[in-house]
Amino acid sequence: MGFAFLEHPDRCSTNLALAACRAPIIQLRSLPEIHRRLTGQGFSMLSPVLDWRLTTGQVTLSHCGSRSVGMALVGDCINLAFHLSSMANKTLPAPIVLGPKTASWVVQELPLTDLGDQEIRGRTDQGHLFGIQLT
Template sequence: MTSEPCLTWQDENGTQHRLALTDRIFLGRVCRGIEREKRILVRNPMVSRDHAVVRLTHSGVEIVDLSKNGTWVNDVRMAPGASRNLKDGDCITLGNISIVLSCPRSITPSDEDTWTEQTTVNQAAVSVTNLVADVRGFSAFSQQVDSTTVYTFIKAVFSRFSAIVNAHHGTVKDYAGDAVFAFWEHPGTFSTEHALPACQAAVEQLSSLPEIHRQLRDRGLDLPPPVLGWGVTTGQVTLSHYGSRSADLALVGDCINLAFRLSSMASKTLQAPIVLCSQTASLVNRRLPLQDLGNHEIRGRSGQEHLFGIQMR
């Protein structure tokens, strides 16, 4: 046994492997041009040719997603193109293979895999809870201050919010102008276990605003306290891929559109800063104090939606 990091996994034939991590290890279906002792090949059409890379950094071990169909760490999907630190025992999943970070004796994989067919892009109906956090008055704010100040403000908010999403085991999908869009996948049917962390993340993001404002003022930025609105919805979406870039992960569904609409109404036409759809509310109402906001028409949608707010203590 050695103290150096290793990746261990079981291949499609049930054979156990260990590979020492001395610099970086590439994960994928082909990994063309990469030496055998620096790659793990996975024979699965859902795995991209160059799917991810695990590497040593000055602070430890890091994984970078390069894939079209997604990489999971401890059953949580990574954001497309994102990186995250790994610790001993973390489990990386791609295709049907699970790879565990540990520090055992290294064993080089035995067979060179040259399977080079086209990557099959998965299209799947999945259940998700969506979280959209939208900055109020962003257009007017951008007109009144220089672009460097706008960037500093948005970076501070997005960085803190992304860390909160990650801490609650969610996936940041997009930074859409002045909004952060994240989602939590439900492994099967809708469950409180996966809707609740999204709501808790929204509450924590809201609670973090005074500290973000104080830090910005300490840096010499004379800004008003930031005001945001949150929309949290639950429903079924189609998860697939747009275009040719690995970052073009697509989530398409009515519940996503609704989340963006609700975020634009929260702290504005609705007094509640965090607004939930009825589906989300039904999953978390025994765990969180909710306020019944009644039925409301939503711009661009027919009929009315029964909405709820999270009561802040």
């Protein structure tokens, strides 16, 4: 599992949210070519399956331990992202899933599918989720 964090100086903007959403779209579209090149070089492998879970919110960068490598991001949106990642390829029918805050920033620019309210392990409330429609 990978994790990316996009820092912004003041508050989230549509441009930052769009950049965060477009990165996995580009990655997903490049998978067939990557697979073709690898199998063309003699690697025997199934086509990779990747998915992304994007959330937006306030986080805190905190020290975990005494070394600088012991830094951690904490916050509700971080917890949500990790819980959503545990649902990957199991219960969510879209490779790119957005939390409601992220979806609200990009809904005017990207085609979204309403995935409805979903039970999210580790949370008492349901989360209303969206998927990016890929063309």
